[in-house]
Amino acid sequence: MTSTSPTDPGVPRLGDVVAVLAVKRLGEAKTRLAASRSSASDGLHRELVLAMMLDTMDALRRSGIDHTVVISPDDGVLAAAHGFGAASVRESAGHGVGVDRLNQAFADAAADARRRWPTVRTVMLVQADLPAATADSFRSVVTQARGMREAVLADRDGTGTTLLVRRSDISEPPHFGPDSAAAHREAGAVELDPEHLRWADLRTDVDTADDLDAALSLGVGHHTAAALGKRHPAPDHGPAMASEPMSVTKRFRPARDAS
């Protein structure tokens, strides 16, 4: 079963925008979150990582963005991305380690997007762990960044970056990693909403149990709700799925520690 999300036919499409997500091997992903949720099994943890990615992509699609690329070395991530209707790019081995590898992966996936969709004008590099993301916020961020060469949205504490909107002709790797908001500003990106008055949903990337609580208090999408064993996601995260939201979800029991 695929996991395509419904799109509202009334939402104009953002045909010149592509979203790019990078996800590492599921067995290595979100170690801080795994450590703080030690009651969740390995399977449930992987399930949650995938679910957060799918909710991020779901909100992107409902915002009007039809082109999404996911880059990962992990078969499970690539299969889930493909099942969702995104382009999946296998990350090549030997591109450095740590954040260098992440930044090169983003650059490689953006280059792939330019080849696939030559008319694309804007590339949005998006963290894949934004389960509270809403379509309205993605749409208004893209609108706000129009005309800018590069624009950065900082995370909840202001130090990290949850998304970077760039003109598609920029080929240099970005600067994700520790203090990436400052690094992106220093590289010339304009900070969107520097006073942090807007877009709490897009600023809430989930690295720890506290972040997950923050996302849950905003309301998470269907996939994350299902992965946590919650039956009813927040009402502003799109129409309910007609069928099980994610085939892989069905293989795991709901989290015992779901609140």
Ligand SMILES: Nc1nc2c(ncn2[C@@H]2O[C@H](COP(=O)(O)OP(=O)(O)OP(=O)(O)O)[C@@H](O)[C@H]2O)c(=O)[nH]1
């Ligand atoms: N494709 C790819 N994605 C990466 C790589 N490193 C990090 N990412 C992804 O980039 C995003 C941001 O990374 P982090 O928020 O630090 O997530 P994480 O590394 O899974 O979490 P921790 O283990 O707790 O540090 C996550 O979606 C990661 O899966 C990489 O080398 N390749």
Ligand SMILES: C=C(OP(=O)(O)O)C(=O)O
């Ligand atoms: C890689 C980043 O994310 P995190 O803080 O989630 O590790 C970043 O903010 O640049």
